[in-house]
Amino acid sequence: DVKVTQSSRYLVKRTGEKVFLECVQDMDHENMFWYRQDPGLGLRLIYFSYDVKMKEKGDIPEGYSVSREKKERFSLILESASTNQTSMYLCASSSGQFKPLHFGNGTRLTVT
Amino acid sequence: DQQVKQNSPSLSVQEGRISILNCDYTNSMFDYFLWYKKYPAEGPTFLISISSIKDKNEDGRFTVFLNKSAKHLSLHIVPSQPGDSAVYFCAASKEAGGATNKLIFGTGTLLAVQP
Numbered sequence: 001d002v003k004v005t006q007s008s009r010y011l012v013k014r015t016g017e018k019v020f021l022e023c024v025q026d027m028d029h030e031n032m033f034w035y036r037q038d039p040g041l042g043l044r045l046i047y048f049s050y051d052v053k054m055k056e057k058g059d060i061p062e063g064y065s066v067s068r069e070k071k072e073r074f075s076l077i078l079e080s081a082s083t084n085q086t087s088m089y090l091c092a093s094s095s096g097q098f099k100p101l102h103f104g105n106g107t108r109l110t111v112t
Numbered sequence: 113d114q115q116v117k118q119n120s121p122s123l124s125v126q127e128g129r130i131s132i133l134n135c136d137y138t139n140s141m142f143d144y145f146l147w148y149k150k151y152p153a154e155g156p157t158f159l160i161s162i163s164s165i166k167d168k169n170e171d172g173r174f175t176v177f178l179n180k181s182a183k184h185l186s187l188h189i190v191p192s193q194p195g196d197s198a199v200y201f202c203a204a205s206k207e208a209g210g211a212t213n214k215l216i217f218g219t220g221t222l223l224a225v226q227p
Contacts, residue, residue, distance in 0.1 A: 004155070009153075035217075040121075040219060041219060042116075042118075042201060042217045042218050042219040042220055043156070043201065043203075043217035044217070045214060045215070045216075048214065058214070059216075090155055090156070092155070098144050098163075098205065100146060100158035100161065101148075101156075101158065101215060102158070103148075103155030103156050103157070104155050105153065105154050105155050106153075106154075106155055
């Protein structure tokens with residue numbers, strides 16, 4: 001069974017801090033994704049990666065960057081956290097095009 | 113611009129009855145559709161999918177119907193069980209021409225199945 005692990009369930013950070021959200025998957029999936037979930041807005045794609053060191057912007061990349069140095073790990077970076085980045089962050093992976101995404105349990109980030 | 117819309121934020125159904133969750137999309141290029149279920153404090157889990165070459169796909173108690181002309185899909189759960197109570201997201205994708213698929217999600221519908 002695919003396991004996608006997000007390193008933190010809850011994080012509280014201050015405005016202006018640099019924040020790292022880590023995600024690891026154990027199924028050798030090529031594709032990895034970062035979404036954020038907000039009430040009334042559903043899940044919105046921030047960034048995705050289809051190979052090591054490859055990344056593409058999603059629908060809301062502003063204020064975020066990503067890193068994929070190894071196939072199993074995909075990191076989301078908030079360069080300077082702001083209060084409007086308070087959200088639930090969800091990492092996912094998939095084995096290829098038109099394959100279902102497997103999600104982690106999410107990281108609830110609060111920026112004060 | 114919401115390309116995938118779930119107009120009902122919530123739905124309440126009696127145990128044993130049918131639950132029908134609806135989803136509309138605006139982009140005619142979408143050709144693959146999925147439903148995910150999400151419990152509180154967990155990530156979404158894949159439920160069922162359908163490609164645009166079909167109009168129905170069934171998996172146990174779950175059936176997804178696709179009406180391409182209306183740009184509408186629906187998820188039927190029969191019979192509904194209390195354990196089905198969750199938020200349901202529909203999602204759509206178009207052939208990217210690349211190595212991966214980019215899913216566009218709806219806003220979700222909270223289903224409550226009353227015992």
